[in-house]
Amino acid sequence: MEPPRGVLSSIWNFICFLPYFIGLLLLGTIKGIIFCPLICLTMTFGNLAIILGLWPVHCVWTYYSIFCSKQLGPILKLVLFVCMPIPLIIWPVVGIVGSIVGGAAFGFLSPIYATFDAVGEGKSNEFFHCFYDGTWSTIKGSFTTIRDFADVCFHSYFSYMADLRQESPDGKYHEIRLLHIPGAVIAGVLCFLVDMPMISLIALYKSPYMLFKGWHRLFHDLIGREGPFLETICVPFAGLAIILWPLAVAGAVLGSIASSIFLGAYAGVVVYQESSFWMGLRYIVASISIYDEYSNDILDMREGSCFPRFTLGHF
Template sequence: MEPPQGFWATLWSCLRFLPFFLGLLLLGIIKGALLFPFVCLIMTLGNSAIIVSLWPVHVVWTYYCIAKAKQLGPILKLVLALGVSVILMLWPPAGIFGSIIVGAIYGFLAPIMATFDAVGEGKANNLIRCFLDGTWSTIKGSCTVVRDVKDICLHSYFSIMDDLRLHDPPNGEPYEIRLHYIPGACLAGLLGVMVDVPMISLIAICKSPYMLFKGWRRLFHDLIGREGPFLETACVPFAGLAIILWPLAVAGAVMASIISSFSLGAYAAVIAYQETSVKMGLAYIISSMSMFDEYSNDVLDMPEGSCFPRYQYRKKVPQRATSFSRPVSFQRENQDAKKAPSRATSFKNSILELNPLKLLDHLFSECKRHGEVLVSEGVITREDIQESRSSKGGSRIISIGLPAYSILQALLLSAKSNTDGLVLSDNTEITTENRPKDTIFDWFFDPLMIIKEQIKAEKFTEEEEIYLSKLVLLHGDSKRLNNLNAQSSSSDQRKRAEIDALARRLQGITKSISRYPTARRRFDDLVKSLSEDLEKKFGSNRSANGSQESQHVRSGIFRIFSQKSFGSDTSTKGHHQEIQEVNNGF
């Protein structure tokens, strides 16, 4: 859909579009007003029951893990226990209040978004879908949120605390607090709050009128010309609500700046403690005002620079751009090269930014695909699936090993394809241009790119790739892992150590991914699917003939697995034949 050209065509398009937009907005508001009490009630009651019932367990386990942590010194444990006490006391009321707010916002806005999305291009039965879309799906979405909160409290929390309790200190020396630097750091933090809070608040308030009128000018220009966010139907509610609620957005930005000024000022205590110098903390206090001023200028497209001086507040590291600003020289060098995207270009024709949740869905679809092959080959056994269902931590072979194995296959494919990004099985390539711009995604994407480059540089042989794949998958089973190490034919100890290090890093990255609440929910679906595949393979009648027969079958299958590669399409058919021979033999 191309935007209209000319004044009269633009005016007619605007007049014809406004009733359509207002009608959909009114219908969405009515649906949201009817649904949000029920959604808010579901999320508030469900999340409150989870938080309150598990709060005593969280309190006891948190203090226990801090006391047993090998990475922390005694003084740091005491300080951390005092700080955690405040968080633990605030967690129940904050969680309940947040559930109320999120439930109300989600219950009101989700039907509105679904109403506009129902009339998108390529949608059938638009009139019926305008009334039905966003009703039952919003109710189910609120139940999903409650499920995710339960996964955070039951799975993610205990996984993080176990890492704190079990990990050894780096270099054999636990972290400890240097007490004689605390008074100077506290003085610098106090001065930072006293100076930065009023100054940063004043800067934000002074620039808020400019932000208000500039935002309105841009949004009304897009509305009249049916450009930018108003070009696509799915984006209309965002843009329409942005016009109405833009003053609230500006007020929210000012409040966020005022709130953030407390942490910016208090960070002077961290600088003074790390640099063992109160002078460096004072230099940071002045520099933080300059950094905030430059950052706000970048956001509002105002002239570069700041009227505040900027000093060097690190002894060993030269002053460089922080997360609040970028170097002026870099800005000027790239000012001409950076061109604003065409406002008349459809979002569908631009670079598609991948969604982290879509990538998570793809990961678990790959786990299902590889898991079905491994189940059919007998690599993943009934015991693995039963363990993943019964135990608290689940089977590491399925919960950690299988996702790490799937990620490794993508890394091997990307390394052989000689691409700059990460190639998925459906030929989708994740690059720096289309990857999600979330900071959390960068925690996983950047290390995976480093591992891919290491794999490309090492130029592993086929046997070494097979060994790495087996090592990644079986890392949770010490018995099978010992058998694998005994059967390894690699005589290069350096190469084998590098393979072991890559396997451990992949296991660590996958363990971090498994802490996402949505990952836990998808993991349960994966276990159910693999269990169904296993039942189809062995059949329910095999268990009635005694456990000795199945034990012989599994030992024969594991013998085949130990001698052959797995996961490759070329060897799957041969494996099936040998497994069938083992089954027939017993």
Template sequence: MEPPRGVLASIWNFVCFLPYFVGLLLLGNIKGILFCPLICLIITIGNSAISLGLWPIHFFWTYYSVLRAKRIGPVLKLILFICLPAPLILWPVVAIVGSVVGGILYGFLSPIFATFDAVGEGKTNEIFHCFYDGTWSTIQGSFTVVRDFMDVSLHSYLSIMDDLRQQELEDGKYYEIRLLHLPGAVVAGVLGFMIDMPMITLIALYKSPYMLFRGWHRLFQDLIGREGPFLETICVPFAGLAIILWPLAVVGAVMGSVVSSIFLGAYAGVVVYQESSFWFGICYILASLSLYDEYGNDILDMPDWSCFPRPRYRRNIVLSRTSSRASGISRPGSFRNPPSRVGSVKNPIIELKPLELLDHVFDEAKRFGESLVSEGLITPQDIEDTRSTKGGGVVSIGLPAYSLYQALLRSAKANSSGILLVGEARKFADEGDDSTELTSTNRPKDVFFDWFLNPLLIIKDQIKAENLSATEEDYLGKLVLLSGDPVRLKSPLMGPPPESERKRAELDALARRLQGITKSISRYPTFRRRFDSLVEVLLEDLAKKNSVSRPTSESQRLSKSRSIFRRVFSQRSFRGRATNPGCDQEQQQSVDGNIENV
């Protein structure tokens, strides 16, 4: 959709668009007001019950893990034992307050966004969806939020504590704290807080009027010309609410600056401890004011200048204005000459959603899981162990890691600059290419996502550099899958290992890295919920292929797994069938028959 050209065309487009926008906004607000109390109640009660119910476990297991940690020295353990009660006591309070605020925001904003999304391109029966979308889906989403919070509070937390407890010493060294430098660090931290907080507050208040009027000017300019956030229908709620609530955004920015000044100033204690010098801590306190001032200038596109000095506060790093610009502290050149927004629309870059990689992992894990079950590499005991306290490392970590390995191997063979994602949903699409390439260009703009993507790209390059043969590829895949079961690593199922000891060591290192990244991904909030659905599907597949009749005592669980099986196949794996009329009819009938036979 091209934005209008000319003053008259822009004004006419604005006049036609304004009633349309106001009507959708009012309808979305009405739904948000109606559903906000219910959604807030569900999320607050659910998350509060979880945080309070698990608090004794968190308290005991945190102390136990710190006590048994081999990487933490005795003095540091003593200090942690003294300091840990404060965050542990505050955790339920933070969880409850965060649940209330998050429940209000989600319950109010989700129906609004769904209302605008209902009239997007390619949507049918728009009037019905304007009223229906964002109602039941928001209620379902609130229960999903509670479920994911439960998974993070229980499974992810226990996994992190297990890693802390089981980490071995590297070169016989452990983390310790230098008591001599603690008094100076504490004094510098307090002094930094006392100086930075009032000064940064004054700077933020001084620049807030400029932020208010400059933001309004840009938003109204985009509204009249139907550019920027107003170009796409789904983005209209963000832009419309931004105009109305922009003063609150400015107030929030000032308050955020005040809060961040506490940590920015207290970091002077860290500088004193790291550099073993109280003078460097004083220099950092002055430099932090300059850093904040120039950062604010960059955000607001103000002149690149600060009246505060920036002394050197590191021994081996000299921060000058030139180097700071190179490191991204000052305004990049692209801010001064921004690219045309219209040109970026004409040649769009398809930006993937944050969960696209996770969707691919589970699509592939289900497909590979069925074949690995048939080959005997995954046994019924492995699947059952995932439901017990044993953990089931072969399925819970090995199978997703194996899926990632196959994606990296496929990308390395195709000389891809990123990662080729091929999901089952795309195999039923009527397209010539059923793959999507995840690169540094179209990746989700989340720092959290970079923690996983960048290491995976490095491993992909290492796999490519190894120049593996077909036998070595198969061996590495089984090594990635079965690393959670040392006994089966020595079984004949593994196949012949590489003759070179160096090659075996390199493949072992690759398998360990891939399993470590997968273990970190498994702590992502949505992972456990998707994994439970995968386990149910694999259990159903075992029951069908082996014709195993389950005991009556398990009939309830089997009924649940059947419903999950139908939902996974009908909505996730074969969603392309509903959105692509060109899908093969025989494949659809075969899928429908398989679902009915369960």
């Protein structure tokens, strides 16, 4: 059956489904509020026991594997011995904070998603599944997450350390070139100082276009019942997307600003890999051009970039 056309039919379907949507959202939110503390505590204490229980073993075995590694050179081993305490100390903090945030998000969002999924096709008793789905499945999912985390911290970790101690197929080992590290650091700092303000300005300059282009596309789909508005159950979510689209644009701008940090720091990698400080300077200009051209492609703007895009090859 063809979807209804016209603004009035779309608005009428939206109004008819709105109470149904609000009821499911409230029910899912109530279940999320109930299960969020339980799931958060379960995942936090489960992962905490794994992290703290294996942390002394990880510290000792990491240093032992680095010392016995046949894939690392002596200078690189010395650098790793000096720098390794930093990630080993940060790891428990990051793991615990990640468990708290991840457990809270999973415990709150999983019942909501399951509540909406309960009214999908193939469910025999939708009323029962609206209340039941997302309860026991969320609890089982939290234990599955803890088990998978334990597998990574135990089996995967020791497997990786065993591979590190083995000799590489070509018989060579990795070594760090200390001579190029100062140039790499300088290039990374310079690229960060240039790329971050330039990419931020480009993102801010194109954000109004992204805002109105996104609204134009969403309203076009709303009128024609296309895209996210094709299915009736998706209409409230798509309508919510129209309302929250400015937040998505703001998030894209902030994401661009954050990505400029890593994009700028990569200049140090270019200098180190190419053994040329000049290549790092060329990358500073090329990275801005790459971002400008990529953002133009995403927004369906004019192809290319007004910035020169130097290749990283030698003259």
